Amino acid sequence: MASRRDPYARVSHALDQGKRRVRLGVAAPAQTLRGSQSSLWDCITKLRSQARQEILSFDDTSYLLAHDVPDPIQQRGPATLRAALGRGARVRQVTSRAGILADQQLGAIVYRAGGEARVVDVVPLKLSIIDRQTALLPLNSAVLAEGFQIIRDPSVVSALVAVHQTLWNEGAEPEGMERDLPPPHLAAILPALASGATDEVAASRLGLSARTYSRRVGELLTLLGVRNRFQAGAEAVRRGWL
Missing domain, CATH: 1.10.10.10 (Winged helix-like DNA-binding domain superfamily/Winged helix DNA-binding domain)
Incomplete structure (x- = not known):
């Protein structure tokens, strides 16, 4: 049984259960996408453009720097989130203090543009959940631009939503943190x-x-x-x- 307090263990447990459901024939396998960063972001943009109610995510801008993601690709993520906000969808991001630190110029954490955010010590991985129906999970755990899985198994998506909610509840408001950075x-x-x-x-x-x-x-x-x-x-x- 995965620990209720360990997000890494809970995510791993959810994915293992999803693989088991695939083996039993009660769920479709996740779709794996690889390719150029530009083509992958074309797909992400299309998927996020379908969000009508909510996008939940784990985002840490410092991951983009560590993985040397080019500036034009870095800009595309925030643009999809701002577009969702413009359609009236809710955007709730969980980030880290390192993510807030690295994000002062990029603006990938869109709480200043009408989104919502919470800050925790460390985010377990990169994750994007669209309308609680579709989850995008990177192959390298850190950035979507290097390949990702599209997960639509309701059982797995619900478990990932629950992990997001746990960290959201534990996180702090980002407002005012810039004064200490x-x-x-x-x-x-x-x-x-x-x-x-x-x-x-x-x-x-x-x-x-x-x-x-x-x-x-x-x-x-x-x-x-x-x-x-x-x-x-x-x-x-x-x-x-x-």
Whole structure:
């Protein structure tokens, strides 16, 4: 029995039960989609455009940075959510403090545009549920743009909705958190720093020169009042930035 408190275990249990239902012939298998990031987002956009009541999601913008998702692809997710809001659908996102930190410039967490959000320590995976009927689950657990499954088994979707509701109930309101965060031009540095990537790789992911990235790391150390990157990570965790 999956722990009621462990979202990872509950998601894993739901998926295992779904596979069992497929083997028993009482549920259709999930549809797996792979391809270019652009073609995958064309499919996601079409599916989300069908939302008339609600989109529930786990979203963490820091995952996009860690997986080097190109800027044009990063922009498409928020656009689909804002379009849903424009149609009168409800958008409820669960994110993390790291996600809020990394999101100050992108705006993928759309609570300022009429959506709703809650902040937890860590989101278990990337997830999008459309009208409580269709779930989109990434193959790598982090980003949809690298391939995903379309799950329509009502039993599995209901279990994923329940996990979302649990974390939603446990989460905090995002309003006011920005006052405790670093300025936007330094916000993306921390997730990149925590990923362990070299300066060259991290700079490339952020669209910066290596020199600019190094300068911003130095600025971040000064802001945190520490001498090195290890101390910066520890202090960022203490402040709840990571």
